[in-house]
Amino acid sequence: MLYATQTPAEKRRLFRASLATGELIQMPGAFNPLSARLIESKGFGGVYISGAVLSADLGLPDIGLTTLTEVAGRAAQISRMTDLPTLVDADTGFGEPMNLARTVQTLEDAGVAGLHVEDQVNPKRCGHLDGKVVVDDDTMIKRIRSAVSARRDPNLLIMARTDIRSVDGLDAAVERAKKLADAGADAIFPEAMKDLSEFAAIRAAVDIPVLANMTEFGKSELFTKQQLADVGINIVIYPVSFLRLAMGAAMRGLDALLETGTLQSVVPEMQTRAELYELLDYEAYSQFDSSIFNFSLDAHVRHD
Numbered sequence: 001m002l003y004a005t006q007t008p009a010e011k012r013r014l015f016r017a018s019l020a021t022g023e024l025i026q027m028p029g030a031f032n033p034l035s036a037r038l039i040e041s042k043g044f045g046g047v048y049i050s051g052a053v054l055s056a057d058l059g060l061p062d063i064g065l066t067t068l069t070e071v072a073g074r075a076a077q078i079s080r081m082t083d084l085p086t087l088v089d090a091d092t093g094f095g096e097p098m099n100l101a102r103t104v105q106t107l108e109d110a111g112v113a114g115l116h117v118e119d120q121v122n123p124k125r126c127g128h129l130d131g132k133v134v135v136d137d138d139t140m141i142k143r144i145r146s147a148v149s150a151r152r153d154p155n156l157l158i159m160a161r162t163d164i165r166s167v168d169g170l171d172a173a174v175e176r177a178k179k180l181a182d183a184g185a186d187a188i189f190p191e192a193m194k195d196l197s198e199f200a201a202i203r204a205a206v207d208i209p210v211l212a213n214m215t216e217f218g219k220s221e222l223f224t225k226q227q228l229a230d231v232g233i234n235i236v237i238y239p240v241s242f243l244r245l246a247m248g249a250a251m252r253g254l255d256a257l258l259e260t261g262t263l264q265s266v267v268p269e270m271q272t273r274a275e276l277y278e279l280l281d282y283e284a285y286s287q288f289d290s291s292i293f294n295f296s297l298d299a300h301v302r303h304d
């Protein structure tokens, strides 16, 4: 009950160990803390905390409007609810290199296992939209160097994301990935890759873990786990997918309510009360309560 049974340091250590096996880790995006429990219960290897989801959740577009405090708060709520490693989207890092140092320490305190920082200018855009602008090598290298130097737990994973592919092409993405690996990034997130051969090109260029972003309605096809594993990808995220599914179901439910005056027809779509309580580990809270309230002082009073 109350969840995460492991400390953030332990989660980070285990995350590093599972990355070292070379097995592909699937990280579905949690759209709230409860959904992180669902992801864990299904046996996935990690939980992604998306900036696009946090923005959408607040009713905002994903254009760099959310603050470090909001992101860290959400990251802490989600990380607290799961023993899985969490990877959080730190957008452009919330400022200049000094701000980045603070971002890293704040997110580390929030209990995440890793974070990614991207090379877009502020205000940033969704990585799969056109019209993005990226910073030069020097600015991005400074971002990564300050992020790496600020962490206190050496196991906190600092991932560099590059959005340069859709601005200057694949060769530029390969060059930048190499430079960011040299600058100390622990992993690379090449955004908006068009096909598997592009992922393979990044894979061949660096010898640190590579992430694939399987966001829907974007620039990449939705490759299977096996296809991505075959080109040597180490982490795959499904960042907004489960918010999209939940919102799709909610839209259909609202329509059904308007049309029929009742939600009866969509009840089979719903998580049941029993399933919810199981996910919440409701029973453990009841047992905790009764063990406290059944505690009798008598048994502990010395009678001598």
Ligand SMILES: C[C@](O)(C(=O)O)[C@H](CC(=O)O)C(=O)O
Residues within 6 Å of the ligand: 049, 050, 051, 052, 053, 062, 089, 125, 126, 127, 128, 213, 215, 216, 218, 239, 240
């Ligand atoms: C991964 C991403 O950065 C996110 O915030 O989840 C987004 C996802 C999306 O908008 O589909 C991205 O820029 O790819």
Ligand SMILES: [Mg+2]
Residues within 6 Å of the ligand: 050, 051, 052, 062, 089, 091
């Ligand atoms: Mg994002």
